[in-house]
Amino acid sequence: MDQALAAELHRRAEQDQAARRRVCETGGAEGLARIDADNSRWLKEVVDQCGWPGIALVGEQGAEEAWLLAQHADRDPDFRREILGLLQEAVDIGDAPPRFLAYLTDRVLVAAGKPQVYGTQYTQDANGGNLRPYAVEDPAGLDARRAAVGLDTAAEYDRRMRASYAPGGK
Template sequence: MKKATTLLAVLLLSSSLVFAQSEFKKLNQQAADAYAAKSYKSSGELYDQAFKQAKAAPTSTDLYNAACSWALAGNTTKAFQYLDKATVAGWENVAHVKQDTDLTTLHADKRWLPMLTKLQAAVAKVEANYNKPLKQQLDSIMASDQGGRMKIQEVEKKYGPNSTEMTALWKEIEVTDARNLQRITKLLDTHGWPKKSEVGNTGTQTVFLVIQHSNLPTMEKYFPMAKQAMERGDLAKSAFALLQDRLLMWQGKPQIYGSQLKGDANGKMMFHTIEDEAHVDERRAAIGMEPLASYAKRFGLEYKVPVK
C-alpha cells in the first residue's frame, strides 16, 4: 500500500509540474505575442504571471524580454528589476543592451550606468577563462552587425520603406556585412567554429548571424561546420534551423521549420514553401521554437497550420 501511495504521489507531483510548465510556456508565448502587437503593458504583466508559474528558473532571455516590455510600457522600475534578474541569470550581451532601442527610455535614469557596471562585472567574471582576443573580435563584429539592423524599424517608420534614408541604411548594412563576412570566414578557415567555452553564447551566435546574413555559396560552404557546432552544443538548435531554412529556400527547396518569408509579386510577405506543413509546429516545438502562428504575428501576418 505504501508503494502504491508513493507512486500516486509521484504521479500527481509530476502531473502538476507538467501543468505548471505548460502554463508557463503558454503565458510566456502570450507575453511575446502582446509585445509583437505593441501591447507592452499587457506583455509585461503576462511575463510577470509566467514567471510565477515557472518551476524552473526563467532564462536570461525571458527575463531580458520582460525588461524590454516594461521599459516600453513606461515602468522603469520593473524594467531595471528584470535587467538585474537577467544579469544574475547569465545575460552576457552587453553590446545589445547598449544598442537596444527598447531600452532607450532608461538611458537617462540614474540606475542605467550602475546597471551596466554590474552587468559588465558579471560578464567579466564568466569570461575569465575565455579566449579574450577572439571574444573581443566577435563582440566588435556583433555590435556592427546589429547596429544598422536595430535602426531599421525606426528609419522605416520615420521615412517609409522606399525612402532615400531607408535605401542608404540598407547600403550601410550591406557594406558592414561584407566586411564582417571577410573577418568571420577567415576565422572559420583558420580556427574553425569557436566553442562556447572559449567565446560564450554571444560569440557563437555572432558567427551564426554573419553566415546567416551572407550569400548562398558561403552558406553552402560553412553549413557542415555549423551542423557540427550544433551537434556538439556550440550552436543553438533554433539558430541552426534558421540557417538550414534559409539555405533550403535559396536552393529553391521547401524549408523545414517555416522561419523564412519572402515577398510575393505585390510585395506582400508570405512564407516560403514548408515541407510537411501540417507538422511544422511539432518540429518547431522540438527545438524550442514558438508556434508558427505566433511567429507570423511578428510580421503582421495571420497564419493557421493546415489540417493534418
C-alpha cells in the same frame, strides 16, 4: 574562452544590426552590402583558423553573434553551406543551440529556391506589404519540427514577425 575573438564578434554584430536598423528606418541600404561582405570575409578567416566559433570558444553571446554574421553571408552561398556543416557538428556536441541550425538551414534552402523546413524565413513585397513566409515543406509537421529545435509555434512566430515587420504591425 577567446575574449578578443568574442569582442570582435560583438563589435561586428553591433555594426550589422545598426546597419539593418537604418534600412528599416530609412529604407536605404547604403553600406549594408559592404558590411555583410566584410563580415563574411572575416568570418571565413576565423573559421579557417579556429573552426566554428561555438560556445566553448566565444561564449553564448559570441556564438550567437557568429551565427548572426553567418545568416547574413547571403552573397556567399558556398560559405553558408560550409557553415551549415560546421554548425551541425557544433549542435551535435552541444556547442551551439539547435535553433541556430534551423534558421541557417532555412536560409540556405530559400536561397537555393527550395522550400524551408522550419518556417523561419519571410519575404514581403518591395513596398513593405504582404509579409509572408517562404514555402515550407510538409506544413502539417511544421510545429513538431520547430518544437524539436526549441522554436515556438509557427503561429506565434508569424504574430511576432508581423508585429515587427509588417506595416502597422498587422
